Amino acid sequence: MGTESDQQPQAGSRPVRLNTGGEGAYDPEDLVMATGADPTPERVEKARKLIEKEGKAVIERFLP
Template structure:
């Protein structure tokens, strides 16, 4: 529907997030994929998860 598309476009810039496990992802991106704001503790936890699970860590949050 045209009205919905116009509404989405006028909402302003969308946050830049990489998606898909086929690309490099950093711990901060993984925290954001989980719907949370990055804090030092969350980023460290995400770094460990990426080391342990690799691409599967990203797939946990993406359909």
């Protein structure tokens, strides 16, 4: 197992571990950006309602 320092990104490099899917916390703004759109107030509100209706796993539809 790696140490916590293995998890920290280094300057100019990618993080060792990437978070994907609905297992982590995210905001409605994150969901809007995952769709490729700019987070306008209308889109953020629509995303908030979608998260309430379908649950946190809804972001998995938009992530590779």
